Amino acid sequence: MSGKKILKVMPSRMTLQQMKAKAKGAKKGYDLLKKKADAIKSFLQRILRKILAVKERVGRLTQQAGVLHTKAICFAGEFNNQVIQSTPNEAAFKVSAREANVAGVKIPIFERHGGDVESVQLVGLSAGGAQVTQCRKAYYAVLKDLVDLASLKTQLVTLDDAFKVTNRRVNALDYVVLPRIHNTIKYIQDELDEMEREEFSRLKKVKDVLEEKAAEADKALKAEMLKSAAAAGNSAVQSAASAGAKGDDFDLGDIDIM
């Protein structure tokens, strides 16, 4: 990253205030986003563990279901084809997606559409019916878990993306926006100090010039008085004026104004 990047502003007290307000806002935004990122992260951890647990269970249940399937075939004969052929026009088991809000992120959740109902309509599998029913029940259990797994997976993907985005914004604030604002504040303050110093020295210069002018005006005035006093022949004034010409301190009030 290159060095001091600042915002383009005219250094003045007003902009300084504006920048300070900006810094405050940015810091607040940063804190909020960081909280959000942390919340998402902890949720993510929970989901990850859940996924692993459900996956294990699915593995076991599927194995059991497979065994029951084999059993059922033993009893009822090869019914695979029959089942496949008698597929209905519309599936009995459907899922619907509900939207839930987690840490400010909208995530979809899958649910069995129409509630948890084990509807049974099989065609012509009379022999070994009990085994087939057991087999079906086993697969239904697997299916329910798979729907949960699908929900968890979508939550995982959605939250993962949301976390990446939020984290990016947090980093952007932390490494780009806030430093930039702080540099700008520093720049404005430096400029203001500089301007104050210039102002100070400028005023001092003006003061010096004014003092010089005042001293000159003083001198001129005294010279004038000396001249008029010489013309009038007033020795007192002459001595006072000459003292003044020498530069001694004397009070104009000392002279009697005739």
Next chain:
Amino acid sequence: MDEKKRPKAGLVAVIGDEDTVTGFLLAGIGQRDPRGQSNFLVCDQNTTRQKISTTFREFVSRLDISIILVTQDIALEIRKEIDEHNEVIPTVLEIPSKSAKYDKAKDSIVRRVYRLLGKDLEEEIHREKTQTQKS
């Protein structure tokens, strides 16, 4: 992805061997409309990768399918298509099958989970193997 056009209730599709597909059909996910379009594909050793890939893509593009179940051995064949599929819906799940024993290492979801957790998958599997050997 036009979420608004999706029907309220979506289907569960399945791509796998005959036994697996039959099992899930028994549970009620199967559907075949009058035109012959169905939400499942039975695969055997003669099924070409092309057919699997095409069917998978078709299921993904169908708006009425929300979940796609793929047995792990078939998932390995179309790993590329599955990895390319980045959308939230439809969700793709890998399931074990009778023939293919469930292999944790090859499950894409499990791998992602481990990566996010920061744990080492190989290490975990090795540990499990030695545990079962001991017992």
